[in-house]
Amino acid sequence: MAYVATRGGERAIEQAERLYRAQMGPIDAGTVAEIEAALPSLIDRVMGEASLYAPDLAALALAQSGGDLYEALLLLRAWRTTQPRLQIAEVVEPDQGFTHRRISAAFKDIPGGQILGPTLDYAHRLLATDVLQGDTFSPAPVEPARKPAPARHPSLAEWQKEQGLIADKPLQPVEKDDIPDLTREPLLFPAKRAHSLQSLARADTGGMLALGYSAMRGYGNAHPTVNELRLSEVEVMVRHPGGATFSAGRVKTSQAEVVTARGKTDLSIGFCATLGWNEVKVIAGATLDLNAPGAPKNSPVNEEFFLYHTEPVESSGFCIHFKLPHYVTFQSALDNLRAARAKREPAKSPVQTEEPA
Amino acid sequence: MTALAKQPPQLVRTRPLMTLNGISKTYDDVTALDDVSAQVYPGEVLGIVGESGSGKSTFLRLMNLQETPDSGSYHLDLPDLPDNLFTLDRFERRMLCARQIGIVYQNPHEGLLMTHSSSGNVAERLLIAGERRFHVLREKAQSALEASEFPIPRMDAPPIELSGGMQQRVQLAKAIALEPAVLLLDEPTTGLDVSVQALVLDTLKRLQQERRITMVLVSHDLGVIRTMADRVMVMRRGQVVEDGLVDQVFQDPQHAYTQQLVHAKL
Amino acid sequence: MTLASLTENWKAFSYGFLDASAKREMRRKMIKAVAVPGCQMPYASREVPIARGWGTGGLQVTLTLLNKASVVKVIDQGADDSVNAASIRRFLTRVSGAEATWDTLDATLIQSRHRVPEEKLRSDQILILQVPNPEPLRPVEPNMSVARQMHADADYGRLWLTLYEQIVRSGRIMQGAAYPSMVNRRHVMAPSPIPRWDVPKLNMAEHLTILSAGREKRIYAVPPHTSVEPLVFDDVPYKVEDHGHLTCIRSGLKGFFMNEIPQEDGTAAHEVSDSHLGIKAIDRTSGEQVEFGETWYKDGEMQQ
Numbered sequence A: 001m002a003y004v005a006t007r008g009g010e011r012a013i014e015q016a017e018r019l020y021r022a023q024m025g026p027i028d029a030g031t032v033a034e035i036e037a038a039l040p041s042l043i044d045r046v047m048g049e050a051s052l053y054a055p056d057l058a059a060l061a062l063a064q065s066g067g068d069l070y071e072a073l074l075l076l077r078a079w080r081t082t083q084p085r086l087q088i089a090e091v092v093e094p095d096q097g098f099t100h101r102r103i104s105a106a107f108k109d110i111p112g113g114q115i116l117g118p119t120l121d122y123a124h125r126l127l128a129t130d131v132l133q134g135d136t137f138s139p140a141p142v143e144p145a146r147k148p149a150p151a152r153h154p155s156l157a158e159w160q161k162e163q164g165l166i167a168d169k170p171l172q173p174v175e176k177d178d179i180p181d182l183t184r185e186p187l188l189f190p191a192k193r194a195h196s197l198q199s200l201a202r203a204d205t206g207g208m209l210a211l212g213y214s215a216m217r218g219y220g221n222a223h224p225t226v227n228e229l230r231l232s233e234v235e236v237m238v239r240h241p242g243g244a245t246f247s248a249g250r251v252k253t254s255q256a257e258v259v260t261a262r263g264k265t266d267l268s269i270g271f272c273a274t275l276g277w278n279e280v281k282v283i284a285g286a287t288l289d290l291n292a293p294g295a296p297k298n299s300p301v302n303e304e305f306f307l308y309h310t311e312p313v314e315s316s317g318f319c320i321h322f323k324l325p326h327y328v329t330f331q332s333a334l335d336n337l338r339a340a341r342a343k344r345e346p347a348k349s350p351v352q353t354e355e356p357a
Numbered sequence B: 001m002t003a004l005a006k007q008p009p010q011l012v013r014t015r016p017l018m019t020l021n022g023i024s025k026t027y028d029d030v031t032a033l034d035d036v037s038a039q040v041y042p043g044e045v046l047g048i049v050g051e052s053g054s055g056k057s058t059f060l061r062l063m064n065l066q067e068t069p070d071s072g073s074y075h076l077d078l079p080d081l082p083d084n085l086f087t088l089d090r091f092e093r094r095m096l097c098a099r100q101i102g103i104v105y106q107n108p109h110e111g112l113l114m115t116h117s118s119s120g121n122v123a124e125r126l127l128i129a130g131e132r133r134f135h136v137l138r139e140k141a142q143s144a145l146e147a148s149e150f151p152i153p154r155m156d157a158p159p160i161e162l163s164g165g166m167q168q169r170v171q172l173a174k175a176i177a178l179e180p181a182v183l184l185l186d187e188p189t190t191g192l193d194v195s196v197q198a199l200v201l202d203t204l205k206r207l208q209q210e211r212r213i214t215m216v217l218v219s220h221d222l223g224v225i226r227t228m229a230d231r232v233m234v235m236r237r238g239q240v241v242e243d244g245l246v247d248q249v250f251q252d253p254q255h256a257y258t259q260q261l262v263h264a265k266l
Numbered sequence C: 001m002t003l004a005s006l007t008e009n010w011k012a013f014s015y016g017f018l019d020a021s022a023k024r025e026m027r028r029k030m031i032k033a034v035a036v037p038g039c040q041m042p043y044a045s046r047e048v049p050i051a052r053g054w055g056t057g058g059l060q061v062t063l064t065l066l067n068k069a070s071v072v073k074v075i076d077q078g079a080d081d082s083v084n085a086a087s088i089r090r091f092l093t094r095v096s097g098a099e100a101t102w103d104t105l106d107a108t109l110i111q112s113r114h115r116v117p118e119e120k121l122r123s124d125q126i127l128i129l130q131v132p133n134p135e136p137l138r139p140v141e142p143n144m145s146v147a148r149q150m151h152a153d154a155d156y157g158r159l160w161l162t163l164y165e166q167i168v169r170s171g172r173i174m175q176g177a178a179y180p181s182m183v184n185r186r187h188v189m190a191p192s193p194i195p196r197w198d199v200p201k202l203n204m205a206e207h208l209t210i211l212s213a214g215r216e217k218r219i220y221a222v223p224p225h226t227s228v229e230p231l232v233f234d235d236v237p238y239k240v241e242d243h244g245h246l247t248c249i250r251s252g253l254k255g256f257f258m259n260e261i262p263q264e265d266g267t268a269a270h271e272v273s274d275s276h277l278g279i280k281a282i283d284r285t286s287g288e289q290v291e292f293g294e295t296w297y298k299d300g301e302m303q304q
Ligand SMILES: Nc1ncnc2c1ncn2[C@@H]1O[C@H](COP(=O)(O)OP(=O)(O)O)[C@@H](O)[C@H]1O
Pocket: B027, B028, B030, B031, B032, B050, B051, B052, B053, B054, B055, B056, B057, B058, B059
């Protein structure tokens, strides 16, 4: 028996997927390698939102999904969650990474110096249409500085704490195995600090920008100043079963601290970090973090509000779920509507329903 | 219209209905209440006056069990209640408030759902107390609105479409729907036109006389207190500077601050 | 003894897709949910290979309960051949080797979106309902932390008030699907967007119902022989959809929940929503031997 919305279900979905994949053609290791090499920023963004640092898997997911970011994320998240958690790496302090870029908007110069590093901030955004005429767009070679910048930098906030500008809150030491893990526990509110930061780290860049931007435009209560923005590479230090600690490799990280002088006697600070280099995300995230304390419930800068609504897998999934048939719920609502209407105007009923047989 | 003539308090029982002892409440670095005590006798109207920020609303919110003080105790002389009501949990507080404590806020937004029907606002209190019969909800909401002299044809209009005076009547109906032991009124007529203010006060006065509801009435307006209250408590900076029978306090104020208040009014 | 004899060979995915730690959490949370009927238990809710909002909550429950002896039925809006039901069923059998069925009577696990089958479920069957929004208080309190506290306090006055308001405004209760219902006289739950027709089927049932919201990370349950009472006023009876008198144009079945199919001439025809029940009726008409289970509704009336 064939039903309107459901004819030939199994075959239809099979063929629909084939149709989609037909536009993309075959995928091989070469395609994946090319994506990984050519699109580092996209790879970084996807790795951050997937909370899985694996450039080759991110490239594979992008290839497999044809570049649909939310599809790529879901592939990676669903793969990640099945992987065993072997151990938790050593804690990384902000000043331990190899710093590639580090800037502060709060001071002209800062201890350790402003390091511009790789950025398009000052590039003129002219589309290189010549490439389409057959020319090659070759970047000019980088000229090394006479004196290389130091690899490590102190945290600016440390200096501000010494100056009494930022409250030096006592550390709450946690055994690293006891750090709450958002991927194994639900996010509840009031959220644990670890959960908030993890949630920001894997949030949707676009969603976070939208809400962060609303705060920056005035829907928040604090105007952010970028205290420190840092792009680094950090060692992932793990413990060998034999006892020795060793580096399992390096990962790229971004972190942002934004401050505001809203506090009575000292600066308030907002923080966000993520895997991969993604500056917009950490600035927007730190701005939300800065605005969160005391935010009214149901405002965009309320922590529950922005963390729930920037979860990329959940929000995108729910959005596309509205494509699924909803005719049972619709039928139920229709029944009420007709009955309520019948009460008002018992004579005419607009849709002729079948008479009882 | 009911006469506004004041009757002497009829102290049916000699035990106070409400007893608050040594209440202190601090917000961050603001001391809203500093060791405040009060007793309210059954059937009487206790007035509280004092300048803005003196802690009157905070005291009332505590009486309504919306908050918990830093120290102090609160007793209601009703069956089956603990010595200190602040030891009740959220659930118990909600049940007690629904049945025994009515409140009218200065700002109707605080006490009403502005886009629900007026009758629904009254019905909510009955629903909290467990009423599950629709026709009873309708009848009781209607009779509470009638007692508050609210025009019944408009009982399903949302407060947002009503005048300030009518909104206060809806709050009042909601507060008295279950015939509570105490009625708390926080500047119920402030912000209303003088003529409307008089009408709402008339209603309150009539209710008080007919039902002998125990009331705590906060106002910065000595005229309102003089019309309504039997006893008065004068507050300043979170403390009680003077209390006594209304006539006595207003005719012969002892504390310099009260003298200033009374003379400013004259 | 060799290392190989002690370990299993590497596989890209575990049996039933979810790894052991995820399944353990699911089992614990399901037991909690059964222990406090109707109370929403937060759980981690792992990502699974279908999109959030497409039944990931139900899927995690089914994946955890599945074994090789299971027989699974998957329906969406009552239909087994709906595209999303087909997709979920294919995934379930692919990762577990379990058998699939369209027949309610043969199933041990029934994962469903928006419907409860019309044939009565037995104590050896588990119904898994996919839930988009587990919070019945969402319309009156969008903030989840506050709503959790309201459940703890059984603070349902606002919810009752919305029913009051609907009657005042429309002359009747306008809540359609997902009708808020009191479970075990303690917790109000959203029974998932099943029609009002289906809610009484959960009351004092023989079977266990598990409701799971993957995106919102909440799981709750109605154990067998547990009361499920739609919130209604004592003097305003609960009304299911007025479908009792409708007849299915394909199968001739009458007295079940129907899909309304608009016709070109301005009228509407109806098809039975429990699609496999319809198929069985057609098969019977064409002379085949088919087994019908007892149904909850008889002649369009709920039998309690
Ligand atoms: N929720 C609150 N948070 C912080 N301060 C408050 C709060 N409520 C009251 N206060 C402070 O407590 C003092 C007393 O306020 P209130 O009780 O509203 O006074 P009144 O009603 O007499 O005008 C004021 O200084 C006020 O700012």
